[in-house]
Structure formats: structure tokens, C-alpha cells
Amino acid sequence: MTGDPDVQTVRKLGEQQILQLLQGFCPAEVIGDDAAVLSPTPGRSLVVTSDVLVDGVHFSDRTTSPEDAGWRAVAANLSDLAAMGASPLGITVGLGLPGELPVTWVDRLYQGMTACLQPYRTSIVGGDVVRSPTITIAITAFGEVEGDRVIRRSTARVGDAIVATGEHGSSRAGLELLLHPEQETPLMAAERADLIRTHQRPIPRLDVLPLLNSLSPLPIPITGMDSSDGLADAIVQICRASGMGARVERQRIPIAPPLIAWVGPEKALEWALYGGEDFELVLCLPPETALSLVKQSGKGAAIVGTITAESQIWLVDQEGNYPDMPLTLEQGFQHFADEAIAINANSH
Amino acid sequence: MTGDPDVQTVRKLGEQQILQLLQGFCPAEVIGDDAAVLSPTPGRSLVVTSDVLVDGVHFSDRTTSPEDAGWRAVAANLSDLAAMGASPLGITVGLGLPGELPVTWVDRLYQGMTACLQPYRTSIVGGDVVRSPTITIAITAFGEVEGDRVIRRSTARVGDAIVATGEHGSSRAGLELLLHPEQETPLMAAERADLIRTHQRPIPRLDVLPLLNSLSPLPIPITGMDSSDGLADAIVQICRASGMGARVERQRIPIAPPLIAWVGPEKALEWALYGGEDFELVLCLPPETALSLVKQSGKGAAIVGTITAESQIWLVDQEGNYPDMPLTLEQGFQHFADEAIAINANSH
Numbered sequence: 262m263t264g265d266p267d268v269q270t271v272r273k274l275g276e277q278q279i280l281q282l283l284q285g286f287c288p289a290e291v292i293g294d295d296a297a298v299l300s301p302t303p304g305r306s307l308v309v310t311s312d313v314l315v316d317g318v319h320f321s322d323r324t325t326s327p328e329d330a331g332w333r334a335v336a337a338n339l340s341d342l343a344a345m346g347a348s349p350l351g352i353t354v355g356l357g358l359p360g361e362l363p364v365t366w367v368d369r370l371y372q373g374m375t376a377c378l379q380p381y382r383t384s385i386v387g388g389d390v391v392r393s394p395t396i397t398i399a400i401t402a403f404g405e406v407e408g409d410r411v412i413r414r415s416t417a418r419v420g421d422a423i424v425a426t427g428e429h430g431s432s433r434a435g436l437e438l439l440l441h442p443e444q445e446t447p448l449m450a451a452e453r454a455d456l457i458r459t460h461q462r463p464i465p466r467l468d469v470l471p472l473l474n475s476l477s478p479l480p481i482p483i484t485g486m487d488s489s490d491g492l493a494d495a496i497v498q499i500c501r502a503s504g505m506g507a508r509v510e511r512q513r514i515p516i517a518p519p520l521i522a523w524v525g526p527e528k529a530l531e532w533a534l535y536g537g538e539d540f541e542l543v544l545c546l547p548p549e550t551a552l553s554l555v556k557q558s559g560k561g562a563a564i565v566g567t568i569t570a571e572s573q574i575w576l577v578d579q580e581g582n583y584p585d586m587p588l589t590l591e592q593g594f595q596h597f598a599d600e601a602i603a604i605n606a607n608s609h
Numbered sequence: 610m611t612g613d614p615d616v617q618t619v620r621k622l623g624e625q626q627i628l629q630l631l632q633g634f635c636p637a638e639v640i641g642d643d644a645a646v647l648s649p650t651p652g653r654s655l656v657v658t659s660d661v662l663v664d665g666v667h668f669s670d671r672t673t674s675p676e677d678a679g680w681r682a683v684a685a686n687l688s689d690l691a692a693m694g695a696s697p698l699g700i701t702v703g704l705g706l707p708g709e710l711p712v713t714w715v716d717r718l719y720q721g722m723t724a725c726l727q728p729y730r731t732s733i734v735g736g737d738v739v740r741s742p743t744i745t746i747a748i749t750a751f752g753e754v755e756g757d758r759v760i761r762r763s764t765a766r767v768g769d770a771i772v773a774t775g776e777h778g779s780s781r782a783g784l785e786l787l788l789h790p791e792q793e794t795p796l797m798a799a800e801r802a803d804l805i806r807t808h809q810r811p812i813p814r815l816d817v818l819p820l821l822n823s824l825s826p827l828p829i830p831i832t833g834m835d836s837s838d839g840l841a842d843a844i845v846q847i848c849r850a851s852g853m854g855a856r857v858e859r860q861r862i863p864i865a866p867p868l869i870a871w872v873g874p875e876k877a878l879e880w881a882l883y884g885g886e887d888f889e890l891v892l893c894l895p896p897e898t899a900l901s902l903v904k905q906s907g908k909g910a911a912i913v914g915t916i917t918a919e920s921q922i923w924l925v926d927q928e929g930n931y932p933d934m935p936l937t938l939e940q941g942f943q944h945f946a947d948e949a950i951a952i953n954a955n956s957h
Contacts, residue, residue, distance in 0.1 A: 294761055295692035295834050296658035303651040310644035313703035315741040344643035355661035355747045393663040399703045399747030413642055486643050
């Protein structure tokens with residue numbers, strides 16, 4: 262926000278010019294009509310997901326550049342598509358913008374969005390720009406999937422291995438470093454940068470889908486979701502939807518070693534379970550398939566537990582250092598209940 | 610907004626409960642995963658459109674009940690689908706809600722949305738609910754259309770008749786009555802109610818699509834858009850996109866007679882051309898097809914002019930009462946430029 266008369270603001274530029282600026286980020290063929298037209302692959306199902314992000318709630322100048330806000334908003338939606346087994350077709354972006362916002366902010370937001378979309382050859386195919394007292398970003402992402410390859414939460418079976426496709430807790434740690442840059446840590450500069458990058462530029466795990474399709478033979482349904490609300494949330498949601506329980510092993514939960522060295526194993530585990538925004542996939546698969554997937558899924562991928570016929574989800578410790586305890590959502594987050602929650606944490 | 614301790618607010622109810630409440634408005638099969646899965650008709654194109662609506666900018670307690678805000682938000686998006694020739698498949702709704710908002714407000718918003726969707730057997734298939742200082746409604750609607758029946762703005766041809774599918778100016782008049790209820794008018798109670806209803810509960814013209822499909826033989830492309838930003842805007846946008854001019858006849862522009870009786874022909878014409886939010890379709894068709902369509906399109910449908918090879922759009926007067934004048938967007942609206950603009954006017 263600025264009172265500088267030389268700064269080009271949203272109000273000074275006007276809606277038509279803002280739209281023209283933003284259309285520069287869209288493919289030419291989707292511009293100029295009331296709506297965008299896409300051509301899905303015949304016979305595939307359409308997958309649709311939406312997110313709304315609000316300045317001061319989900320992002321803030323304190324921790325997030327406009328490019329990063331754009332990247333993260335897109336990554337969260339692409340992660341939801343990945344969590345359904347779907348390849349992206351396109352996204353729409355609705356923006357609410359205060360009149361005094363510098364136009365460069367909007368331009369940089371779109372740069373971050375298109376940078377995140379680019380590896381998937383996916384475009385912004387439409388949207389809306391309106392005046393609002395609060396910067397608001399509403400994204401809807403569309404994808405497609407073969408009907409029998411839809412990943413659902415409700416199909417976990419007893420004996421399935423629970424796979425996390427990567428490390429957890431790092432995004433929460435990166436946020437902590439951004440919120441308290443003055444804080445002394447034993448982290449090396451590269452480790453610090455890595456945790457911050459994990460928070461600012463999460464990578465949706467669309468790369469896991471072709472692996473899954475080659476490893477998991479039909480007609481076994483694939484079960485899973487993403488860990489945007491934390492690893493604990495993902496496991497609990499899958500167990501609830503499937504009517505199952507689980508045993509999750511503390512030591513198997515993948516956490517970046519520098520994070521444990523910095524905050525200790527207890528805090529690191531808390532962030533891994535409840536921090537959120539790691540945007541990994543949590544999948545339930547037959548053990549052999551799970552093992553093959555873990556080998557091919559990159560850094561940190563691990564089998565973290567097993568689906569059981571119990572009614573509870575237990576966090577267990579094979580090494581006997583900690584007593585077994587039920588895994589709950591208690592440390593989870595209520596978006597409306599706690600206004601004092603740290604900006605950016607658990608926003609999805 | 611309320612400080613009454615007995616009122617159930619968004620914050621007191623919490624996000625999970627709000628989501629559960631809203632899921633009551635969605636079909637059961639789309640609930641419980643990261644994204645909704647839909648099955649489009651194989652071979653059809655997907656049409657996607659988005660709108661963002663902001664409290665105090667696009668709606669306000671002063672003129673709009675929550676039910677009406679919901680209805681109008683959905684109607685605007687369905688109108689965009691109709692403007693592309695597409696039948697609706699579903700919508701997603703992203704909500705930003707202040708914690709102190711009564712939960713009944715949200716419930717009533719959804720009631721209005723589903724009431725507008727119901728005649729088209731279309732559902733809310735997903736969305737997001739987040740905390741925001743400003744009530745924000747972000748809707749994305751998707752529909753499907755045979756690839757060769759997409760209605761575009763860019764295909765108008767010399768000699769095409771310009772059809773407005775209904776009366777214009779009534780929505781703007783209804784807004785005026787809502788903003789200034791004390792204003793004395795010569796309107797009868799039923800006329801007054803009719804203008805207000807046109808503003809509060811606009812009907813997207815999806816009913817025109819089957820008529821068009823039966824009247825307009827392939828492979829002639831259908832040209833058009835909706836008049837959500839006013840009749841003048843629609844004609845200018847179509848002419849620009851098609852590289853054409855037009856002659857529009859003042860006397861043929863369909864305006865509700867009570868409106869002319871109330872504000873006079875000049876003001877009524879201004880509202881018809883620039884008022885916006887009438888959500889009719891403006892179509893360019895061969896004259897015979899246009900005539901047949903007008904006969905079947907209901908109250909107020911009319912041929913208002915002709916596409917020409919000129920570079921300008923002329924507002925002409927066959928009766929010779931007014932000099933011919935170029936039709937421009939000058940009286941149009943810049944969302945960011947004019948903060949004093951009446952709430953609700955020209956919001957799309």
C-alpha cells in the first residue's frame with residue numbers, strides 16, 4: 262500500500278487496464294468471451310477444486326512476497342488435484358483488490374502463479390477482478406482423471422501401508438523462520454534457506470501420479486489425500502472416511518534432520534503432524550506397492566504406518582521411548598476459532 | 610453483524626460446523642474428498658467462468674438480502690454460461706466470512722444460491738470457507754457445449770440482426786427503488802415490485818439455448834454475449850471483437866413501459882444502455898432467424914439493430930426526434946475509478 266503519487270495503483274490504472282495486464286498471462290484463445298472453453302479428454306472425469314486466500318489470514322507481506330503468495334495459492338490447488346489423481350487442465354483466478362494496491366503487486370502475484378503452473382503446461386484460463394477492501398485470491402482448478410483412477414479417502418483397507426510421499430514439518434519450520442528472523446538457530450544457511458523455500462514454494466506432488474498408475478494395478482482402488490492440513494489430519498480423515506483405524510510409527514515419520522536438530526524431536530514431530538502445508542500425498546496401498554512407490558518418490562518418502570480394523574488411530578513407538586497415544590486432530594486448527602493463529606499456518 | 614451473545618456466529622460455530630452446514634446444500638456424492646468429480650458428456654467442450662462479489666461493492670444489506678445476494682451471484686455466472694451457449698454442470702463457491710457474521714446469513718445465502726440453481730438441476734459441487742474481514746463470494750461455474758455451438762463475440766457478420774432477448778433498464782430501476790425507497794413515483798405497486806424483482810432475482814437466459822439450437826442451422830456460427838454490463842457494452846464488445854460496426858435504433862430498444870412513464874424516455878434509455886445487470890442475451894443472427902427467435906423468446910425480446918461494415922456504432926432515430934449519435938462505453942463504469950458508484954450497479 263502506498264500514498265506515493267508516482268506509484269501506479271489499481272485504482273489509477275482502472276479495471277480494463279488491469280484485465281489487459283492479467284490477460285498477458287493467459288493463452289490468447291481463452292480471452293475475449295464471457296467464459297473460457299476447454300477441451301477435456303473424452304471419457305475422463307472432471308475434477309474441480311477451489312480455494313480462497315485472504316490477506317492477513319493466509320498470506321502477509323511479512324512472510325510472503327506477491328510471487329510466493331501466487332505460487333502457494335496455485336500449488337495448494339494443484340495439490341488438491343493430485344490428491345484426487347487428476348492432471349491439471351487449467352485454473353481460474355478471482356481477485357479482490359484494494360484501489361490503493363500497487364499494480365506491480367498484482368503483476369508479481371501472477372508471475373508467481375504462472376511460474377508454479379508452467380511445469381505442468383497449465384494456464385490461467387479465466388477469472389475476475391473486482392474492488393475489495395481486502396486482498397482476496399479465489400482460485401478454482403480443473404483437472405481430469407480416468408474414472409477408475411480417482412483417488413478417494415474412503416477406500417482404505419486393513420493391512421494397507423500408509424505412505425507419506427515426503428518430509429513433513431518443514432513448511433511449518435520455514436514459516437517460523439520467516440516470522441522470527443531474529444531467532445538464533447543451529448541451522449546452516451543452506452538448511453535455513455531450504456526450510457524457507459519449502460514454505461514459500463511448495464511443489465504439488467503431481468509427479469507421483471504416473472508412478473502410481475504404473476505401480477498400482479487395476480481394479481484396486483487407490484486411497485489417499487494431500488497433507489495440506491497436516492499429516493495427522495490426512496491420516497484421521499482417511500481413517501474416518503474408510504471406517505478404519507491405523508497404527509502410525511513415530512520414528513518412521515519423515516522429518517528433515519536439521520529440523521530435529523533445531524527444535525528437538527518432540528516439537529519436530531508436532532510440526533510434522535499438525536504444521537500443515539507440506540502438500541505431500543498420504544496414500545494407502547498394499548505393502549509391496551507402497552514399498553515400490555517409496556523407492557521412486559524421492560527424498561523423504563516413507564511408509565509411516567498401517568491401516569487396521571481398530572476404531573482408533575494409535576501413534577506408537579517401536580523403540581519404547583514414548584507410551585503409545587491416540588492420534589487426534591486436537592492440535593488441529595479452527596480457522597475461525599483462534600484469531601491469534603500465526604499467519605500462514607494451516608491455512609488449507 | 611451482531612454482538613448479541615445468543616446469536617450463533619461464524620466464529621462460535623467454527624469452520625468444521627460451517628462446512629457441514631454448507632454440505633447440506635451439496636449432493637452427497639461430491640462431499641468428503643479433496644475435490645469434486647463430475648462426468649461431462651464425452652466430446653463436449655468445457656466452459657468455465659468466475660465471478661467475485663464483495664460486500665459493500667457488489668451487494669449490501671441495504672439493498673440485498675443474503676438470499677438475493679446468493680441468487681444474483683449464481684444468476685450472473687449462469688448467464689455467462691448461457692452467453693457461451695453452455696448448459697450448466699455445477700458451481701463451486703468460495704466464501705470469505707468475518708467471524709462475527711451470524712450463521713443464519715450464510716445459510717440464507719446458500720438458500721438463495723440453490724433456489725437459483727434448482728430449475729437447471731445444477732448443484733454446488735465444492736468450495737472453500739475461510740476467515741476474512743470482508744464478506745466475499747467467489748463463484749466458478751462450469752458448463753458444457755457442443756464444440757460447434759459455442760457462442761462467441763467475434764463472429765458477427767454484416768447484415769446480422771442484433772437481438773436483445775428481453776427488456777433492459779429494469780434492473781437499474783429496481784436498484785434505484787431499493788436505494789431510495791422514500792422516492793415518490795407514479796408506479797403501481799405491482800410495477801414497482803416487478804422492477805425490484807428484476808434487480809433482486811434476475812433469470813439467466815439458459816432457456817434461449819434450445820431455441821437457438823433449433824432455429825440456427827449449422828454451420829452458421831452464433832454470435833453474442835450477455836448484457837450484464839449493459840446493452841451498450843454488449844453491442845460495443847461484439848462489434849469490437851468482430852471488427853464490425855452497427856446501427857442501433859433507439860425506438861426498438863425494449864424498455865418496460867412503466868419505467869419510461871416513471872423516469873422519461875431519456876433516462877430510461879440511459880439505464881437500458883448503461884444500467885447493466887439485466888442478464889439478457891445479445892445475439893447477432895441472420896434476420897429471419899432473429900425474427901423467429903424474437904417471437905419465441907418471451908416478453909420484450911426485440912431486434913434492436915443491424916451489424917454493418919462501418920467502423921462506428923450509431924444510435925439512430927428513425928422517427929427523427931433525436932440526432933444520430935455514436936454509441937460508446939463512455940457512460941460505462943470503471944470498477945476502481947469511482948468509489949462513489951451506487952452499490953450493485955454494473956458490478957459484472
